[in-house]
Amino acid sequence: MSGLRLLVLTLLTTILLAGCNTAPKRDPDYAAVEPPAMPPQPIGNGAIYQAGYDKRWFEDLRARRVGDMVTVNLVEQTDATISNSTEVTKSSSIDVTNPTLFGRTPSFGSDLNLGFALNSSADFSGEGDNEQSNQLRGSVTVMVTEVLPNGYLRVRGEKRIGTNGGNEYVRLAGIVRPEDIDTRNSVASTKVADATLVYVGDGQVANANFMGWLAKFFISALVPF
Secondary structure (H helix, E strand, O other), X not given: OHHHHHHHXXXXXXXXXXXXXXXXXXXXXXXXXXXXXXXXXXXXXXXXXXXXXXXXXXXXXXXXXXXXXXXXXXXXXXXXXXXXXXXXXXXXXXXXXXXXXXXXXOEEOOOEEOOEEEEEEEEEEEEEEEEEXXXXXXXXXXXXXXXXXXXXXXXXXXXEXXXXXXXXXXXXXXXXXXXXXXXXXXXXXXXXXXXXXEEEEEOHHHHHOOOOHHHHHHXXXXXXX
């Protein structure tokens, strides 16, 4: 019996720990990159200026090299409306009179003969409306991971936010033109080409928005009624 109690206690502990919030997890697809290593500093050459170790006071501080950071302002907004209406009506009618055989009309009793009539009709009407609106505001600072041959910058990065109700992630990847980066070293998300923008979450609040497996079963194609 002690072994059974230990098993039950272990299961209950696992369930309780699963319900607790965990620290935000890093996504390797949006991980930052290390900037190129600095060249080794010469020793004993007697010069004040050392190549690769200079500080440019009047340099443009906008991102342009691998390892530089740029802030992306999220100004996303989408609106979509879809409306469908379908109506189908079909009817058919077949009427065959009692034929004449050898100059006589056959009959079987007072109410039975070879004449018959068929009528059928079918009506279908369907209507569907779908309206969706999304808006995302904020900012995320990403890092330059590659400088393309034409000078464009490939960037990626993520922001991880942990709350008492779960974790939230803002992930972004894409290509930025250096000309679109302003003097504050920021760029609008609408100017990011080949953009991948993900806003997701995990934890109690996010799990509450997911349908359970039993509810999914009853609305699946396995239950046609």
